[in-house]
Amino acid sequence: MLLACLFNLSGCDYQKKPPIKVGILHSLTGTMAISETALVDASLMAIEELNKRGGVLGRKLHPIVVDGASNWDQFALEAEDLITQHQVSVIFGCWTSACRKAIKPVIEKYNHILFYPLQYEGLEASPNIVYTGAAPNQQIIPSVHWALENIGKNIYLVGSDYVFPRTANMIIKDLLKNRNISVLGETYLPLGSHDVAELIDDIRLKNPNLIINTINGDSNVAFFKHLPKDLKIKVMSYSIAETEVLSIGTDLLQGHYAAWNYFQSINTSENLEFVENFKIKFGQHRVIDDPMEAAYTGVHLWAQTAETAGSHLPTLVRAALGYQSMKAPHGVVSIDKKSQHLWKTVRIGEIMADGQFEVVWSSGTSVRPAPFPSTYSRQEWLKRLEAIESP
Amino acid sequence: MNQYTLSKKLFIWIFLSAIVPVVVLTTIYLVSFRASLLSQEKEHLSQLADKKVEQVEVYISQRIDDARLLSKSVQSEQLLADLIPLYKHKQKQTQAYYLKEKIHRSFFQDFKERGYFDIFLISPEGDIVFSLIHESDFATNIYRGEYRNSGLGSVVKRASYFLEASSSSFEYYSPSGEAAAFVAAPILRAGKLIGIVALQVDYNIIQDVTLDLGGSKESREVVVASKHGNYFSYQTRVKYDPSIEVGRELPIAELPYPLYKAMGGERSTAVELDYRNVKVIAASRYLPSMHWGMVFKEDYSEAMQVFDRLMYFSIAALVSISFGALILARYLGQAVAKPLVNMTKATRAIAQGDMDLTVELEGFKESFELAESFNKMSGRLKDARNNLEHKVIERTFELEQEMKLRKKNEMDLENSYLEINRSMLHLKTAQDQLIESEKMASLGSLVAGIAHEINTPLGIAITSNGVLKSTLNEMEKDLNNKTLTQGVFKEHLIKMNEIESLLDNNLGRTVTLVKNFKQVAVDQTNLHKAKFYLFELVESLLASLLPETKRHPVEIINDVRDDIVIDSYSGDFYQLLTNLILNAMVHAFEGKEKGKLIISARLKGDIVTLSVSDDGNGIPEESLSSIFEPFFTTRRGAGGSGLGLSIVHNIVKQKLKGDIEVHSTINKGTEFVVRFANSLP
Structure with missing residues (x-):
């Protein structure tokens, strides 16, 4: 007891x-x-x-x-x-x-x-x-600003054809409008498509120095493979991380950028x-x-x-x-x-030869999430989103 | 334990049975109470900390909402529209400027009352075109000017970069000469940035928020700090160290552990050391909007006060209970022991001889009854003792008489014993003499028998010698008469051969008889142990007994196995067998026309079984048990001494160390069976 x-x-x-x-x-x-x-x-x-x-x-x-x-x-x-x-x-x-x-x-x-x-x-x-x-303000928005400052102002937008790339580009265009910058082009590839011929031609034509890339999946392989090296274009991607670098290959990706909160190389x-x-x-x-x-x-x-x-x-x-x-x-x-x-803390990394990212910019401290950017009200955003999802 | 007094024993028992379990239980309860008290306090503190976090975050949120509100207000838009064109960089502003400014001032002045030290409006290029308090920051460019690295600079940059409201933590802000925190929001119209509004948060207001603790615990404190590189700074006044300035950079090494955890985003409630190195319960929390680490703490000793009091009280109670138990045990022990002690004294006195002593009747019921019984017992003891004394005297007298009688009987017995001994000796002598005479007698009869036997062949020899003599005379006569022809000579020769043959036989017989007799006689008196074949012994004995045995119509058969060797005194065997055989002759075959006597022997292992059996008259049952008794005979008148079989019995038992049995059936026969070892040690 x-x-x-x-x-x-x-x-x-x-x-x-x-x-x-x-x-x-x-x-x-x-x-x-x-x-x-x-x-x-x-x-x-x-x-x-x-x-x-x-x-x-x-x-x-x-x-x-x-x-x-x-x-x-x-x-x-x-x-x-x-x-x-x-x-x-x-x-x-x-x-x-x-x-x-x-x-x-x-x-x-x-x-x-x-x-x-x-x-x-x-x-x-x-x-x-x-x-x-x-959220977009913890990845897309800061990186666009950084890219505009550090890469160039001739921007081309490329992405896969579904809600994320379209919405992301919508947000990006808002940013650019504030800077009085217009995009040189905006092209969407069907998910899984390897047919990049038209896209590459358009890129050659428009001659950007910065491409914002929201392509998802293995279309990225075709895109980077056919990307003209002579045009000195830098690509900022939002769907390429260490895993994708492994499968696409560092020889195609080296020197390009991605924006994330986490990189394996964080020291x-x-x-x-x-x-x-x-x-x-x-x-x-x-x-x-x-x-x-x-x-x-x-x-x-x-x-x-x-x-x-x-x-x-x-x-x-x-x-x-x-x-x-x-x-x-x-x-x-x-x-x-x-x-x-x-x-979350925001970081931008440059792809290195070993497949890892070198952090070139960090927000230092964590950034407040704003799933609804305050450029518009919530209702306005939802309306705009609706417009994308069901055109 | 027998050396311990009752008091001591009682104390130990009370201690063990009551106090020790109580102590153990109390300890268990106290330990678990302490644990649950601590966990309760931790939980409480944790909840308070969470509430405080909410409070601060909500407060900051409200500041940000204020900034957002301002950013959306028409006034802000208009002010910017009015003042940006008139703004002169890093110079004193123009009259026109101040005129325009005055129009808008009151709105922002009112807004300031919400708890702001200053409100700024900044152009998209970064010029601080408006400020309520014209400190040195006014009219500088926040991106490129000297205050670009201040809190104001960082929030404005973020606002324009991310197009989101942003807040900073408290840092020393040189234009104000004290710590300041900032909130900024982008002013957007149709998605386009037209300026930034920034609020300088009044340090004192936030202080009230963070320091508002409520509650009863005096030692409670909220400490807030934020990190910049290798330094950290307290964001609130520190209760126990007023010398620490808010916002002053201190080396990271001095950062107390709970704060370190809090700033690292770790959420914990634990017992730790605070900045005074005092043991506290600390709830560590992270406040994201200011990147603050917050520690909500209270002194451990204050938290555990209730427990400490309880523990001291318990210890005091236990000590006094123990003391009380000691006193109680002492009192009880003495109360119980007193009558017993008295009784012990009385017993000792009685033991010394004071038989009339009684014990006082006192104390509690049990001791009272004990004393009563004790006295009764003591009285009885006294009586019994007196009785005993009388009895002892009587008995001693009786015993003395008996002793005398006994002594006399003993003397008589001793005399009788001596008498018996003497008679025994006489008897033994007589027995030995009898045996000797019997031996002599048998030897005598044996000699008589032999003499008789020898007479016969000797007689024939003498007669034959006479015939020879006459034949020789005749021959001489014939020779002298010249009537000794060849035929007559042949007749004489034949006669002489006949005589020679007779002589030969009879002399031979005589020699044999003498030899046999010698053998038996020697053997009968032979006292040396030797090995001999039993068969041969029986043979020679039978031969020597022939004079006697041929007088009876009895066939004697020697059925002894011829391989039986006996290592013993052959004389004993001669005597034994002689007696058995002669006995049989006399008794078994009396009145019989013919009979058989078989002497047989078998050897099994070391044991020889010798049997002398006849098919004669048998021995009547009533006599069977007595036949080995000395002097028992059925032929006393006819010359039987009655010693024969007893001698046999003696020889078997004493000389051969064996056994003898007799089986007999009337008119059928008798068998004597002797068992003995084939070699005597």
Whole structure:
């Protein structure tokens, strides 16, 4: 009896608590698989670190990884399944905005919570989503300014034909208007297309010194391959990170730029440790890019929020999201209460011969997220977005 | 434990059974209470910290909203439109300027009351074209001028770069000569930047926000700091060190750990050391809009005050309880022990001989009853003792009498014993004598037998000698008469051969008889141990006994196995077998026309089984048990001494160390079975 009191009073719980189930929803097959499977790896590494420390709220985390198969309808079904059948407490998932928009209604329907790790075009702030990737003002906008100052003012816009590139370019054009600069050209390639002949001809014709590139996927290979070297054009890309550099090849990309919050080459002790742990777990040949770091950070932020909330239930976790801060590998992040985006540091990197990025500019401290740039009101933005999505 | 008094024992028992468990339980409760108190305080502090973070962020947010509001206001737009053309860079402004400025001033002056030190309006090129307080920053260019690296410069740059409102933390701002923080917002019209509005936040106002703690804990404090490169600066006044200036750059090495964690974005609530090196419960938080690290802390000792008080009280209570237990044990012990002590004294006195002593009846019921019983017992003891004394005297007298009687009996017994011993000796002597005489007698009869036997062949020999003599006379006569023809000579020769043959036989017989007798006689008195074949011994004995045995119509068969060797006194065997055989002759075959006597022997291992059996009259059952008794005979009148079988029995038992049995059936026969070791050690 004495011992029973002892145990009770000292708070020891000798019953084994059941694990907390968390959902990881990415494309394990299909065109997005190459990019998304790396996110699964980063998320699982974060979960393993948490479990080693004793889990969350004294319970181990049990990851349930499901395949969206690069199909947005499939993603929506799997999301629903995760919530209703598996009863996960949180979903970490998606890459493309189309994917996110497909599962957003499901997440909101069940009042659940999704951590979305990709930089995106903004113009969204769901109370059920935590956006751990960059908002336009944390990637696109600063980099355009820097490019205008440091590369040139003859700009050509090129991108894949879907919502993100179109919205991004819309925002960019707003910026340029303020500088009294007009774009020399704006071309969109169908997703997955390798037919760049027309585009290259147009580039030759317009002769820009700066190309803002929002092409996604392997169209980038064709684009960079056929890009005329003699024209001395520098490209600022928003969808090329360490992973894409590996597959496209440094010989095509060297000397060009990308804007992210995270680069594997960031020289802080936190990042060095993070990179080493990842390589030990997954192999020395692997690289880490911004979405992976954002996915990893998202898992840790969720765990920390659950501990603060004292519960793993989505509604209670969401209530405790505000001002959750941590030292992510790329720097200090903090969840902005209103928008549920992160304060993130902005960086611009130049692609080096070894496939890594050299940081040429950093915002120094973290930048407040503004998913709706204040150039227009929220309503105006949504109207403009609508115009893009359904022309 | 027997050396300890009752008081001590009681104290130990009370201590062990009551106080020790209480101490243990109390410790357990205290420990867990402390743990839960600490966790409760931490939780409380954590919640307060979160609230404070919210409060500050909301405050900053409001400042930013103010900036945004201003950026959207018509007044800002108009002011810029009016003043930018009139603005003179780094010079005293013109009259026209001031006239225009005056129109707009009041609006911004009112706005200042919201808690701003100064409000700036800046052209897209970076010129500070308007300021409420014309400090040295007025009319400079914020991108290129001397204040471009100030807080104002950074927020304006950000606002124009990112087209978003931006805030800075408190830094020393030289135009104002004190710490200042700034909020700026881009002024956009139709997506185009027409200027920037900046607010200089009143340091004191924010101080009130951060320092507003509420609550009862005196030691509570909010410390806020921000980092710049290798330095950090406190953003609020520090409670316990008023010498620290807000915004003054201090080396990173001096950064207290909780603040370090907070600025690094780490969210924690833990027990740590603050900037005074005092143990505190510190909740570390990060404030993104100012890039501040905030520590909401209270002194650990204050937090645990309740516990400390409880602990001291518990210790005091336990000590006094222990003391009380000591006193109680002492009192109880003495109360219980007193009657016992008295009783002990009384017992000692009684033991010394004071039989009339009684114990006082006192104390609690049990001791009262004990004293009563004790007294009763003591009285009985006294009586019993008296009784005992009388009894002892009586008994001693009785015992003395008995002793005398016993002694007499003993003497008699001793005499009888001596008598018996003497008789035994006489008897033994008589027995030995009898055996000797029997031996002599048998030897005598043996000699008589032999003599008788020898007479016969000797007689024949003598007769034959006589015939020879007469034949020789006849021959001589014939020779003299010249009538000795060949035929007559042949007749004489034949006769003489016949005589010779007779002589030969009978003399031979005589020799054999003498030899046999010698053998038996020697053997009978032979006292040397030797190895001999039993068969041969029996053979020679039978031969020597022939004079006697041939008188009876009995066939004697020597069925002894001829490989049996015995290492013993052959004389004993002669005697033994002689007696058995002669006995059988006399008793078994009396009145019988014919009979058989078989002497057989077998050897098994070391044991010889010798059997002398006859098919004679048998021995009646009533006599069987007595036949080995000395002097037992059924032929006393006819010359039997009754010693034969007893001698046999003695020889078997004492000389051969063996056993003898007799089996008999009337008119069927008798068997004597002797078992003995084939070699005597």
